[in-house]
Amino acid sequence: QVQLVESGGGLVQAGGSLRLSCAASGPSFSSYAMGWFRQAPGKEREFVGAIRWRGGSTYYADSVKGRFTVASDNAKNTVYLQMNSLKPEDTAVYYCAAALSGMYTRGKEYDYWGQGTQVTVSS
Numbered sequence: 001q002v003q004l005v006e007s008g009g010g011l012v013q014a015g016g017s018l019r020l021s022c023a024a025s026g027p028s029f030s031s032y033a034m035g036w037f038r039q040a041p042g043k044e045r046e047f048v049g050a051i052r053w054r055g056g057s058t059y060y061a062d063s064v065k066g067r068f069t070v071a072s073d074n075a076k077n078t079v080y081l082q083m084n085s086l087k088p089e090d091t092a093v094y095y096c097a098a099a100l101s102g103m104y105t106r107g108k109e110y111d112y113w114g115q116g117t118q119v120t121v122s123s
Contacts, residue, residue: 002026002112004096009117012086016121020081022096022114033103034079035110036070038092038119047105048094051079059103064090086121093118 008020022034035050049060049070058070069082079096094117097110104110 002029002098004098004112004114006094006096006114006117009094009119011120011122014086014088014121014123016086017082017084018086018119019083020094020096020117020119022079022081024077024079024098024112029077029098031098031100031111033099034070034072035097035099035104035107036079036081037095037097037107038090039095039116040089040092043092045095045107047107049081050099050103050105052103057103059105061105083119086119088121088123091119091121 003025006022012018033052036048037045038048039045047061051058051070051072067085072079096114098112099110
């Protein structure tokens with residue numbers, strides 16, 4: 001069974017940085033791409049960024065472009081979300097997800113999800 005485990009969340013002041021990790025495991029784990037999503041209280045889940053395992057191409061939501069970076073370590077089956085210049089509106093539970101067939105911005109296209117990690121940005 002595929003497992004995705006996020007870590008690295010926490011409390012940070014506005015303007016600060018955090019790096020989230022997502023470790024994937026399971027028998028013969030293989031996916032096309034990994035995505036990061038977030039969900040703030042009372043809001044719908046939204047796409048943050050994604051990376052394709054092969055080649056490392058990335059795609060970002062406009063709201064985080066230039067501040068967040070998605071990277072991968074293929075040898076470790078781990079993806080990262082480096083978040084810089086954090087704003088209070090970035091406060092949310094952040095989830096990583098694995099897509100078997102493509103790199104997508106819609107959550108419903110992803111096949112596996114982690115449990116989420118809380119990121120809180122204070123003003």
